[in-house]
Amino acid sequence: xxxxxxxxxxxxxxxxxxxxxxxxxxxxxxxxxxxxxxxxxxxxxxxxxxxxxxxxxxxxxxxxxxxxxxxxxxxxxxxxxxxxxxxxxxxxxxxxxxxxxxxxxxxxxxxxxxxxxxxxxxxxxxxxxxxxxxxxxxxxxxxxxxxxxxxxxxxxxxxxxxxxxx
Numbered sequence: 001x002x003x004x005x006x007x008x009x010x011x012x013x014x015x016x017x018x019x020x021x022x023x024x025x026x027x028x029x030x031x032x033x034x035x036x037x038x039x040x041x042x043x044x045x046x047x048x049x050x051x052x053x054x055x056x057x058x059x060x061x062x063x064x065x066x067x068x069x070x071x072x073x074x075x076x077x078x079x080x081x082x083x084x085x086x087x088x089x090x091x092x093x094x095x096x097x098x099x100x101x102x103x104x105x106x107x108x109x110x111x112x113x114x115x116x117x118x119x120x121x122x123x124x125x126x127x128x129x130x131x132x133x134x135x136x137x138x139x140x141x142x143x144x145x146x147x148x149x150x151x152x153x154x155x156x157x158x159x160x161x162x163x164x165x166x
Contacts, residue, residue: 014158016079016151017066023147023154024065029058031143035135040119064104065144068096082148083155090145097140105132 012018032054036042042050072093073079081089109131111117120126125134 014155016082016155017069017073019151019154020069020147021062021066023150024062024143025058027143027147027150028061028065028139029054031135031139032057032061035139038121038124038133038135040121043121060104061139061143064097064100065147067100068093068144071096082152090148093148094141094144097144098137101136101140102130102132105136106130 033050036045036050036054042053045053072081072089075092076089108117109119120133126132127134127137
């Protein structure tokens with residue numbers, strides 16, 4: 001079935017950008033929850049405060065992933081770039097997410113604004129030289145390719161020119 005034969009709701013749900021956003025949130029939320037103890041104050045935070053913090057972080061991660069997806073879509077002039085097995089677009093997608101994450105992590109961990117930012121707990125492995133936490137970096141090396149795999153599978157029959165991987 002092609003996009004032209006689908007209902008209005010289906011056409012919205014079949015948008016690759018929406019799928020990237022949804023899968024980014026769904027994959028990042030457990031990661032954020034599991035890495036929460038590596039951030040200062042999260043081990044002792046009230047349950048609801050931890051849930052809100054992980055939700056906010058996951059929404060931010062989803063926004064970063066959407067921005068990276070749109071960046072690659074703009075560079076390739078193809079919002080269905082994920083359908084082909086080319087490593088260039090996927091590498092660009094991951095690299096954009098990593099660069100944005102490094103910038104945000106730096107700004108957040110060095111911020112003196114009491115209403116924004118975070119600190120790493122002593123248990124967070126930190127990369128020497130750049131001071132970036134290891135788990136936020138691993139998050140952006142592992143989750144984006146998995147998200148693209150899910151998006152590719154989810155939209156396998158939607159786009160008329162789609163050619164799934166063998």
